Amino acid sequence: MDSDATLVDEARRGDPAAQNRLVSLHHEIAFRVARGIVQDDDLAADAVQDAFMKAFRALDRFRGDARFRTWLLSIVVNEARGTLRSRKRRRESDLDAVGPVVDPARPIDDGVVVRAEARRARALVDDLPEKQRMAVTLRIDEGLSFREIGALIGSSEGAARVNYHHGIRRLREKMSE
Amino acid sequence: MNEIRCADIVDRLPALAAGQVEATDVDLMRQHLSECASCRDEWTVVELLHEAGPAPVPAGLEARLHAAVRDVAGQTVGSSVVGGAPGRKRWRVPSWGLAAAAGIVLAVATPVLVERMGDAPVPTIDDVEIEIALGERLPSPWLDDEEDVVAGAAVLDGLSDEALERLLEEMGG
Structure with missing residues (x-):
């Protein structure tokens, strides 16, 4: 059983330390995945927050067929795409700023x-x-x-x-x- | 490994940049890069991206997520939080308000749904969200992707491994 699976089990039982550990382990990659889609730090942070909340609400029913990270990131992708659709916003690339x-x-x-x-x-x-x-x-x-x-x-x-x-x-x- | 294929090399360039390749393989890869202009060009890009590093994570995001997760774990009974979380605007709705709203929605929507449903169950948005959250249905957020330059993702996905391999070879990778 990998450490994620152990942490998920403990988090399901309401262990706040395990919940925090899962957040700490995966928040950076979650943010970068979201930012890769919405291309905006604030929108990405919002999408990640919504994704984590949705994931933890559904944690009891996570079957463990997929890796926790893949499952979580698939929710992040979905949230980020939803954010992008709702905002109808796309950042213009500004290479001049570089x-x-x-x-x-x-x-x-x-x-x-x-x-x-x-x-x-x-x-x-x-x-x-x-x-x-x-x-x-x-x-x-x-x-x-x-x-x-x-x-x-x-x-x-x-x-x-x-x-x-x-x-x-x-x-x-x-x-x- | 006497002969190294370009495809093997370019697949491992990110690991090489990250210093995660074994020393013996590093020598072989460096040797190949010194002789292969195409792989060397790709290495230049990978090395630059690695040098630049990933997008920095905003300060405070981790703490904000800890608070959000705590909020999920300890949501209070008697009031419902809609669309909100720590650090973001929230709408707090009293329980009786939700009940009243649900009654109105049921009264208006039920005749329409019954008429449309026939015998077949109609999945609701909640069903879909739950399936996604549980991994029963991976989200397909790319269906409306208008800018996939790779001649369409659907085309790529439909190719066999051999065909994809040939495509990569033709790309010079």
Whole structure:
């Protein structure tokens, strides 16, 4: 029995420490999944809160067929998509805010260039289509398997892998423009 | 492993960036990256994304979630909290108000539902939500995705593993 399953059992019995531990273990990935969809910190936080509340209300009836994390994140995805639909809001990508990659007047410093390029790459991720964005961030930031990513984005394992590689390839093209 | 396929390499680049690849495999991967321009390009992107790090989690979110979960565990009897949680606007409705509202809804909706239902049960929104929450029905939030550039997710999902593999090869991955 993995630690999540143990914690879920204890949380079901009303153990507040187990409930808090589950929150602490999964709130970061939950936030990043939600943010990957709504692309707004405040909306993502609201969606995550609603998802956690819904999950804990249904905890008694969680059968454990899936991993708790996958189950929780599927609720997060659903909440985030609902938030996005209700707000009809989409953030315009503002790459100008990232600024030029390198200030030409400034002496070249490899560290500065790398950090600026890294910020630019991260900003470009926001411009990817949702499935590619989710596949890239879940794979690189969270180390999720393509199988789990597929479950979260509603695709097969193979399609999740293709979405990931499409996303990376598109970033590569954008970075070289 | 004498011959490393590009597909094997690119799949493991995030792990390489995170320092989660065994030392012997690191050498093999580095060797491949030095010889393969396509994989090297992909490595550059993965390394940059890893360098930038993930989106930071807002300060206070964890505490807010702890409070929300406590709220769920200890919801009081006699008043119902609708659509709210700590840190967000709440509407507190007295019990008699909910009862009255439920009566009105039943009076108006029942004839319509009975007429439409016939013999077949009609799933309600609550049913769907419960199924999703219980994992009985994974949400399919992507059905209305208008911007899937990968020639449509449905097409990808319909491909066999072999076909997906070929597609990846053609992509140069």
